[in-house]
Amino acid sequence: MSRRIIPVADLSTAPVIAGPTQTPSGVLHDALARPLRDLRISVTDRCNFRCVYCMPRAVFDKDYAFLPHSALLSFEEIERLAQLFVAHGVEKIRLTGGEPLLRKNLEFLIDRLARLTTPAGRPLDLTLTTNGSLLARKARSLKDAGLTRVTVSLDALDDALIRRMNDADFAVADVLDGIAAAHAVGLAPLKVNMVVKRGTNDGEIVAMARHFKGTGAVLRFIEYMDVGTSNGWNMTEVLPSAEVVSRIAEHFPLVPLEAHSAAETAQRWGYVDGGGEIGVISSVTRAFCGACTRARLSTEGKLYLCLFASTGHDLRALLRGAASDAEIATAIAEIWQGRSDRYSQLRGSQPADPGEPGGRRVEMSYIGG
Numbered sequence: 001m002s003r004r005i006i007p008v009a010d011l012s013t014a015p016v017i018a019g020p021t022q023t024p025s026g027v028l029h030d031a032l033a034r035p036l037r038d039l040r041i042s043v044t045d046r047c048n049f050r051c052v053y054c055m056p057r058a059v060f061d062k063d064y065a066f067l068p069h070s071a072l073l074s075f076e077e078i079e080r081l082a083q084l085f086v087a088h089g090v091e092k093i094r095l096t097g098g099e100p101l102l103r104k105n106l107e108f109l110i111d112r113l114a115r116l117t118t119p120a121g122r123p124l125d126l127t128l129t130t131n132g133s134l135l136a137r138k139a140r141s142l143k144d145a146g147l148t149r150v151t152v153s154l155d156a157l158d159d160a161l162i163r164r165m166n167d168a169d170f171a172v173a174d175v176l177d178g179i180a181a182a183h184a185v186g187l188a189p190l191k192v193n194m195v196v197k198r199g200t201n202d203g204e205i206v207a208m209a210r211h212f213k214g215t216g217a218v219l220r221f222i223e224y225m226d227v228g229t230s231n232g233w234n235m236t237e238v239l240p241s242a243e244v245v246s247r248i249a250e251h252f253p254l255v256p257l258e259a260h261s262a263a264e265t266a267q268r269w270g271y272v273d274g275g276g277e278i279g280v281i282s283s284v285t286r287a288f289c290g291a292c293t294r295a296r297l298s299t300e301g302k303l304y305l306c307l308f309a310s311t312g313h314d315l316r317a318l319l320r321g322a323a324s325d326a327e328i329a330t331a332i333a334e335i336w337q338g339r340s341d342r343y344s345q346l347r348g349s350q351p352a353d354p355g356e357p358g359g360r361r362v363e364m365s366y367i368g369g
């Protein structure tokens with residue numbers, strides 16, 4: 001029997017527009033005065049990996065019912081929503097998933113999004129997060145379509161360990177080839193994300209730092225998070241970023257660097273010898289909700305205001321219900337203005353999305369990382 005975790009828990013309905021029309025002005029603040037600046041768009045809920053911390057095979061097995069194609073937002077629908085989000089102040093769009101490179105003809109979508117400009121006339125920062133398995137094949141066409149840069153996820157250099165972690169028998173060499181291809185075509189600055197699980201891959205921290213030091217790629221260490229409900233998260237498996245930094249500094253001295261912007265998720269550290277920089281994303285031990293400017297659009301067009309939310313706002317219902325641009329822009333404005341999510345700050349003191357009794361957090365593969 002096929003199973004899906006998400007919709008059972010997702011009690012969302014199409015947004016009801018309550019107030020007067022709100023014409024986008026390029027700035028939209030939420031209830032905690034945080035502007036809307038970033039949009040993460042999940043283009044598929046499917047993936048060719050089964051990373052143990054994200055899509056454990058025991059849950060995402062052959063009986064798991066992924067979304068049917070008709071449920072996915074089309075490229076036209078994504079472009080239309082993206083235009084409205086940009087008019088409201090979004091400057092950066094990240095395509096994600098699931099594995100975004102599995103979405104057929106993704107280059108067509110990138111080509112459309114790359115033509116959007118901010119109200120001030122600037123091009124968007126258009127990027128993508130990928131597991132890298134198809135990147136060697138696709139780097140050139142992604143760049144030609146207008147992608148600015150990529151983030152590649154890689155949790156270890158040890159081949160046996162990486163195969164265990166992705167649980168799909170993909171070799172580390174495939175991902176490294178993808179990174180090299182992205183470099184070669186100028187998808188830069190390239191970032192590499194390593195999720196650190198204490199007791200699983202923390203022994204790879206220094207080797208990863210050594211490998212990417214001096215290459216121009218920025219390696220970022222992400223604390224293992226309690227996203228979704230299927231990965232069996234436990235605090236004992238979180239290695240605090242402070243420890244990551246001190247382990248690296250024992251081998252390669254580091255100095256703290258200024259943030260590029262207040263909304264930056266990673267804290268930056270530079271190699272004293274000029275070998276580039278690393279970043280640490282401390283979602284568990286040092287929450288950054290106060291500067292969170294990110295909205296997330298799920299594969300089927302639901303707007304989520306937090307990575308740890310259990311409910312989304314059904315923008316697809318508006319798109320397919322013949323709502324006008326002005327109506328959809330107003331709905332987006334009302335939803336963002338009502339946002340007070342700050343799950344990581346409150347972690348431990350209350351469950352996710354307290355407004356929805358019994359609600360379950362959406363899975364990261366559905367909402368996009």
Ligand code: SAM
Pocket residue numbers: 047053054096097098099100129130131132151152153193194195222223224225226227231364365368369
């Ligand atoms: N499939 C693509 C990939 O792996 O890069 C994009 C989607 S993935 C959900 C986005 C990012 O979320 C990846 O860098 C992944 O490592 C990270 N991620 C997934 N589950 C996580 C967890 N439980 N804690 C921290 N990061 C996680």
Ligand code: SF4
Pocket residue numbers: 047048049050051054055097098099131153365
């Ligand atoms: Fe797939 Fe990315 Fe999740 Fe790994 S982290 S299972 S590659 S979506």
Ligand code: SF4
Pocket residue numbers: 288289290292293294305306307308341342343344345
């Ligand atoms: Fe943003 Fe939610 Fe993460 Fe806080 S927990 S930084 S509000 S996505």
